[in-house]
Amino acid sequence: MLYQPEQTSKSLVTKSTGPGCSSIAYGATEEIGPFRINRGSNLYLNSFSWNIEANLLFLESPVGVGFSYTNTSSDFKEFGDERTAQENLIFLIKWMSRFPQYQYRDFYIAGESYAGHYVPQLAKKINEYNKAFNKPTINIKGFMVGNPDMDKNNDKLGTITYWWSHAMISDTNYNLILRNCNFTADSFSKECNSSIYNAAADFGEIDQYSIYTPKCVRMKQMRKAVLARQTTEYDPCTESYADIYYNRPDVQRAMHANQTAIPYKWTACSDPVFNNWNWRLSDNSMLPIYKELMEAGLRIWVYSGDTDSVIPVTATRFSISKLNLPVKTRWYPWYSGNQVGGRTEVYEGLTFVTVRGAGHEVPLFKPQSALILLKYFLAGKELPRSY
């Protein structure tokens, strides 16, 4: 199972998602990996690690992200979806020949956020590549994406809808956006973008990726971290611990990382990658690829943490609705332990799942629910209807 990076640019005010972030920093360290990092820069075990259910491979992509490096400066010139998918395919082919024990096994790809582009795009590349073989080494069976970039127009309309319905913005700003924005246009006008930007001031200083949990505040960091250790409560400062940990020389040595001693610091998200991204080479909508891969028989699950305001559940609902798929199993609540884990609806070719009370990084906020999700996805079974 390949885990693609969380791809969000944490530097933008309105937190548009975008590429450049590390799957080690987010996926492995905060979400689904076996170890998490605490405030003291030490590791502790994640009881809900996804390697309970599958072999995990984390891919830092494209080059320039996390520990993926290059010493050819022209590599930094133009990043984009197509190049990323192509390079990821080449990586996988080489990796399979380097570790032949993983060839021919059932293979799945997962990812969240901007990996809503990478994951289906790579799946498509693999699917095309596999056509030349009777028995493909990269035996892709399906993919799963969480709070994914799916369809630019629906994502944007769904985000604005979420902001208003979750009491994040005023009626005035909501109506201004609806007046200034054409959500069926190929691109958004300057007026539209600026009214969206202005509305974001209505939120206040919250974690837009998880709108009800506290934000990391440095002065309170210590007290919170202590509390978090004691109660397994969510620690909002968790993101900063990776930054310390992965820059430790002993950690880099142990990971066989940075052996060429690159002259810049390891960062969770790469500004050069984000700033050199060629958006014109990125598709506005992934929906055509979804259709193609559904026809190819791939298992496709889309999940959504319903307290994320960056790629919110309303956005994903609008996008899936646009696919206009026949309903196979009607909407029902699914259970994680003795509580409602979220809701799910199964369509012909695609399963939609919400995770109740989870932010953008679902396995960070709801680790138990996320592991159940993985288990049922891999088994190709519908989520449990009761406890």
Added chain:
Amino acid sequence: MLYQPEQTSKSLVTKSTGPGCSSIAYGATEEIGPFRINRGSNLYLNSFSWNIEANLLFLESPVGVGFSYTNTSSDFKEFGDERTAQENLIFLIKWMSRFPQYQYRDFYIAGESYAGHYVPQLAKKINEYNKAFNKPTINIKGFMVGNPDMDKNNDKLGTITYWWSHAMISDTNYNLILRNCNFTADSFSKECNSSIYNAAADFGEIDQYSIYTPKCVRMKQMRKAVLARQTTEYDPCTESYADIYYNRPDVQRAMHANQTAIPYKWTACSDPVFNNWNWRLSDNSMLPIYKELMEAGLRIWVYSGDTDSVIPVTATRFSISKLNLPVKTRWYPWYSGNQVGGRTEVYEGLTFVTVRGAGHEVPLFKPQSALILLKYFLAGKELPRSY
């Protein structure tokens, strides 16, 4: 300061709000009183009790609710808004003459849920009564309501909007409701009500009054209660503790309650009151009373815990929007400690406040934010813009 009961009928499947619940059971014991009850039927101090800021009077109303009793069976015949308001006024007049030290002081009324009817209705009664006096003994200055029943049509439309946008119901059921319901009609059709009822099955077994916190599950009660004591985490089983506590003979003796030994058990909500409620005598909309009392110069604050799905923030936004008030201070995030407490917008005559991540019983879920809210309400000041 008079605190009116939370008035919700917890027995209905779709959790329509309605009268019959006790302000001692909810307001005093779970929310704003100085003591809370733990699993062991003992009291512990609430550090955010509203009596830090004001003298509190909890009123069990109408007769038949909580410890309010009658030995005239005809009293149980027909309950309604008008009778409740009238009886509450008479109670207050008598109470003021019994405790003259509270006469002429600034007087405020607060309440939540169905008290969205009681509170403005009583304020109106007092206001009318006071016209006969130069210096009124019940010196009413204003009122505050939380997640209130305000306007039946907007409340219902806002609730359905909330259900869909919070991923609680399917597209299919949402569209069915929109097709079957006329939200401007005087009453809702059978088809409308039944499509709303059916949609509620999509939620699963959650606490509809607080959609992201766990539901009380008996088998897990003990573990959770222990955890709650250790971490001051919210205990979803808190509601059941009052039921044990207030039926204890020693507690009733200490409270000078039930001295006539009524032959039925104390309950948090009264089925006889709810079942004998005359809905035809209840107004669909409180908005005309709001207008009247704004003109009378009363201070009016409306707050909303934004994770309640029973009288959700979208409902309250629609209702307030219908008042069409000029904006005095534009929407801004307010702070509780170093976190966003919610957002607020100040209109001519009315202040609207959201409490971020709070369910229906705001002071239960966000006690610190609720106390700040009370403090600023009583001071007539706008909520803090920073920390």
